[in-house]
Amino acid sequence: MEVPLRVTLPYRGPMSPPQATRADPRILDLGGDFYDEVTPAYFPKAIPRFFNQRWAERIGLGALAAAARERHFARFDPLPGNLSRPLALRYHGHQFRHYNPELGDGRGFLFAQLRDDRGRLLDLATKGSGQTPWSRRADGRLTLKGGVREVLATEMLEALGVNTSKSFALYETGEELWRGDEPSPTRSAVLTRLGHGHIRIGSFQRLAYLGETANLAKLVRYCLVNLYGEAETNDPLADAARLFDLMCGATARLAASYLAVGFVHGVLNSDNIAISGESFDYGPWRFTPEWDDAFTAAYFDETGLYAFGRQPEAIHWDVAQLAESLALLGEVPGLADMLNGWGARFQEELVAALLTRLGINPRGAAADKPLAAALVKALQARTVTIDRLFFHWRGGRDPGGERYAAEPYRALAALLDGRGTIPTHPYWSDPEPCSLHIEEVEAIWAPIAERDDWSSFDGKIAAIRRMGQAISTPLDPIRATGQQAIVTGGV
Incomplete structure (x- = not known):
């Protein structure tokens, strides 16, 4: 998939103080x-x-x-x-x-x-x-x-x-x-x-x-x-x-x-x-x-x-x-x-969206287009879910290990070298990413239908919002010490 350039961060903005209602029909x-x-x-x-x-x-x-x-x-x-x-x-x-x-x-x-x-x-x-x-x-x-x-x-x-x-x-x-x-x-x-x-x-x-x-x-x-x-x-x-x-x-x-x-x-x-x-x-x-x-x-x-x-x-x-x-x-x-x-325009925006979700800052077409293309190839390998790949690689981290040993991931890691950031929110150290596939939607609905139990629904809303906070938390640049990069947060 051809993926050229441009990164725009979505607005998530700080919560503003309560305001008076401004009706404007x-x-x-x-x-x-x-x-x-x-x-x-x-x-x-x-x-x-x-x-x-x-x-x-x-x-x-x-x-x-x-x-x-x-x-x-x-x-x-x-x-x-x-x-x-x-x-x-x-x-x-x-x-x-x-x-x-x-x-x-x-x-x-x-x-x-x-x-x-x-x-x-x-x-x-x-x-x-x-x-x-x-x-x-x-x-x-x-x-x-x-x-x-x-x-x-x-x-x-x-x-x-x-x-x-x-x-x-x-x-x-x-x-x-x-x-x-x-x-x-x-x-x-x-x-x-x-x-x-x-x-x-x-x-x-x-x-x-x-x-x-x-x-x-x-x-x-x-x-x-x-x-x-x-x-x-x-x-x-x-x-x-x-x-x-x-x-x-x-x-x-x-x-x-x-x-x-x-x-x-x-x-x-x-x-x-x-x-x-x-x-x-x-x-x-x-x-x-x-x-x-x-x-x-x-x-x-x-x-x-x-x-x-x-x-x-x-x-x-x-x-x-x-x-x-x-x-x-x-x-x-x-x-x-x-x-x-x-x-x-779509191709440019796809680079923006992919790099934003990965937590990588833009550097320009020459660097961003190949990186986005490598990321798509890694996703197309379909050895892990989309949510899990972005969770593990957030901030440009290379998780390594057997699951990411195949060539598409090694190519991605090579292009990410030197571009990493530090995901500091505790969410990134959770054992699993927050996902919402159809099986979980049905599992959330089942107790509501069977016994009017909304606890899974309420818990999922809280988990989703916590993930949103983690995604919107600014990422710090990786600090190099010799040949090592200091990265916080586990996978």
């Missing part, structure tokens, strides 16, 4: 052509199962008492100064390369918009909150297992440095749901997500399909200003070009980060690709244990369209649908060149 600027007001479902129960306190503090909701949490995130009473009614957004999209003009928020809605401690506009949106005009024949509900799986996915991806939506609140709702792909009846839940934008490629596809050029230009401006913090111009074509350029970069980083952490989203349809480049909407996701290009997450992905190694291709294809939609505005400057250059 900017979605209303778009007007009624973009959404439908809806009424939340009434649920017989509201049993709290998860609340993201650390992100609640970052958006000014950290002081909410339990009763207020329930009102807002199980009953969906409006937040002060925010949307008075939830909004189901309208969009279309390609599903497994087949165009579907009947999509839209079918079991969720946009509940509120507010600013975080960095000034970013964030959306609080739901999954499982009831039927909308876009539900088609579905019940608009979410299984509790689906909610648990999404919490686990978002926590793990955030800890690994992937740009992802956050699971904000999960309530069990006391209904019995019937599903064809799991034992039924099964328990129900409603999930609130926190994400940087609710607009996806399919939002633009819908407007292009309907020929609504004025609304298409309006949506471009909305995304450019509110999701990327860019100043709009009086030139719709220039705005479209700038948005597409930013979005190409964001999605290239997303695709690279999926590979670096071994993640398979499962359903990379164009309605599941956010314009902000933030990963979201987790259904049949999985982490592949080994670097297996053919590994799939969804049992219904019979052709492997969204397999692990095909995810960059899938995301690029979706980005092409955005380009086609924007072309309705006219001759967007550089549109084809930016689309054709997406692959090179």
Whole structure:
């Protein structure tokens, strides 16, 4: 695999002091052509199962008492100064390369918009909150297992440095749901997500399909200003070009980060690709244990369209649908060149993601490209899991031993010589890395289903966050003493 240059560290930022809530429902600027007001479902129960306190503090909701949490995130009473009614957004999209003009928020809605401690506009949106005009024949509900799986996915991806939506609140709702792909009846839940934008490629596809050029230009401006913090111009074509350029970069980083952490989203349809480049909407996701290009997450992905190694291709294809939609505005400057250059951006971002996860600082193309290529070859050897290799080799350490005696590892060790750093967090001395393969997900769910025992779930969230702290802890340069390098932390 060709892997050129560039390293950008993901933002994990220090926890900021609690702030006041800054409501900012900017979605209303778009007007009624973009959404439908809806009424939340009434649920017989509201049993709290998860609340993201650390992100609640970052958006000014950290002081909410339990009763207020329930009102807002199980009953969906409006937040002060925010949307008075939830909004189901309208969009279309390609599903497994087949165009579907009947999509839209079918079991969720946009509940509120507010600013975080960095000034970013964030959306609080739901999954499982009831039927909308876009539900088609579905019940608009979410299984509790689906909610648990999404919490686990978002926590793990955030800890690994992937740009992802956050699971904000999960309530069990006391209904019995019937599903064809799991034992039924099964328990129900409603999930609130926190994400940087609710607009996806399919939002633009819908407007292009309907020929609504004025609304298409309006949506471009909305995304450019509110999701990327860019100043709009009086030139719709220039705005479209700038948005597409930013979005190409964001999605290239997303695709690279999926590979670096071994993640398979499962359903990379164009309605599941956010314009902000933030990963979201987790259904049949999985982490592949080994670097297996053919590994799939969804049992219904019979052709492997969204397999692990095909995810960059899938995301690029979706980005092409955005380009086609924007072309309705006219001759967007550089549109084809930016689309054709997406692959090179992805390759650069893959180097960034691989070196970041390994804990190695960049040195430039001449050194970083061969190192990333050697790392991929070591991963492709598939003698250890992806998690274990990055755990053992963190900071450029050469663990040695029989397991890493083969040529791909020796080639990697040679390129890492002199580039090491010291992983100082105690996590790196644990006997095993923190992983989240499908067997463990099922093992976490089993005691919840059988006896309402949430201890494994709570323990896993704590372990994942500890790993995230270890990954974000700065690494110290190795101090050479003669021919020896002093390295702390065991394997």
